[in-house]
Amino acid sequence: MAPRGRPRRRTRLGRTHLGSREACVSIGRLPDEIVQLAPGTPLRDGLDRIVSGHTGALVVLGTNPALAAISTGGFPLDIRFNATRLRELAKMDGAIVLSTDLTRIVAAAVHLSPAADVPTSETGTRHRTAERVAKQVGLPVVTVSASMDTISLFAGAGRQIVPRPDQLLDRAGQALAAIQGTRQRLNDSLDRLTTLEVHDSVTLRDLAHVAQRFEMVNRLADEATTYISAMGGDGRLAALQLHDLVDDLTPLSSLLQRDYVTEGAEAMPFATLARLDDHELFDIVLVARSLGFGGDLHLDSPIHPRGFRQLAAIPRLPPGVRGQLVAHFGDLGALYGASTGELLAVEGVTPEIAHTVRDGLTHIAERALTN
Structure with missing residues (x-):
């Protein structure tokens, strides 16, 4: 007897999270x-x-x-x-x-x-x-x-x-507006992270701030999903809005986790941020430790991306080749410094693919430096 039009409960975005205190105010779960x-x-x-x-x-x-x-x-x-x-x-x-x-x-x-x-x-x-x-x-x-x-x-x-339909619509609208604002701050943080990656100057603090914003989007999306589900068929348009706001974040968070996974771990545990309460989520040190980074690193310690996210932004680059490139060069800095000949030495890389990689990384760097 499930309500008509009820959106499916979403998988968390890969555990990610936010950083602005005003956006972290709970609208009230149902x-x-x-x-x-x-x-x-x-x-x-x-x-x-x-x-x-x-x-x-x-x-x-x-x-x-x-x-x-x-x-x-x-x-x-x-x-x-x-x-x-x-x-x-x-x-x-x-x-x-x-x-x-x-x-x-x-x-x-x-x-x-x-x-x-x-x-x-x-x-x-x-x-x-x-x-x-x-x-x-x-x-x-x-x-x-x-x-x-x-x-x-x-x-x-x-x-x-039990809220009336108009009350549910109002709460869903508040949640969607909060997600929209937080998503914009997340986009800004991701753009800044890309620029820092081009300069090879990412710190643990920078990554933790991006992870915070991802987690806040997760929490707000969970609340919005509850309101929209409780609206039954009346929540169809709000469900479409929510999908448009967050649907691309799951693969994006997965790429980030692969980029910055600590040595010896299979994946960065973004999901562990869900265990933090709202107050703890604003403790950037707790966020960094929750991501699997040990006490030997401080917030300003440099960290180096492997390159999955930037390679994924290059059109027409086969996914299998991305993995081969990362495995061969080890990190994004080495990829930026690779010559065409060095790219061709990677299994599966043809002259056309090498040209695509060089042009794609150059375009990402130029766009990052002009923003």
């Missing part, structure tokens, strides 16, 4: 269960009908033995779910229990008796029961408040008001 309540889904349709009818409700999203142990009374139903049935059953006292896949109504008018010692911060009877049930049995519980006309989700330890 729990994954809210995606099940996206506009356009049958469940959300039924809940909206309950809100419109000014009727309260308590709906358990799933079943398990722990729930059965605290359930008494009610009417076993096991009927196909639809919005009208949910609305009519909500007129009775007690909880409505749905199947785990949300396709069937298992029971209605069920009396739930969670343990009284389960802590709750709620005051209303329905909400106190919902919070205790969610904590005790580990299932999401949805409530509709008759007096406030709001839908709440209890999942795990907290309560989340």
Whole structure:
């Protein structure tokens, strides 16, 4: 019963990250269960009908033995779910229990008796029961408040008001705007890194700043994906915007990791930056250490790219040849200094490819030096 138009959960961009403190402010994550309540889904349709009818409700999203142990009374139903049935059953006292896949109504008018010692911060009877049930049995519980006309989700330890479609659109817009700004700063950092690479003057600090900006884009993209997923079919255009902003960053981060991988490691662990909290992400020393660089290097220590990213920017250069060139010359500086004859000594390099490499690197250097 997944919402129509729901974007797939993206793979992280390769673990990368950012550096501007103002951009790192979280817009506020939504729990994954809210995606099940996206506009356009049958469940959300039924809940909206309950809100419109000014009727309260308590709906358990799933079943398990722990729930059965605290359930008494009610009417076993096991009927196909639809919005009208949910609305009519909500007129009775007690909880409505749905199947785990949300396709069937298992029971209605069920009396739930969670343990009284389960802590709750709620005051209303329905909400106190919902919070205790969610904590005790580990299932999401949805409530509709008759007096406030709001839908709440209890999942795990907290309560989340289910946003209205206009609120989700606003949050998605904020996230996309934050991504756009951070992406521009990332592009600026990458341009600067290219210039430093041409001069063979990259330091660990420079790489760490680029990695920070990649990670911030990752975090903002995760939040935006949650909002867009929760919008159901209404999030299609926002999903296209998000795709346009970040889709090219996964291969780019992979090239950077191959360029600067530490000796003896298979890949630079950009993914480890995900373990840093937002405050730690601004500690450039922690970022550098998380990338696998040891304590013998300081932030101003020079580091040398292998050349994968710049070679990938050269059109019509076969991927296999890129690897041969890097393996033969070892780093980007040696590639820039290689003569045509030295390039031709590399396996797979023809006179045409050698000419392409020389022209391509010259063009990258000229563009970097004029920016």
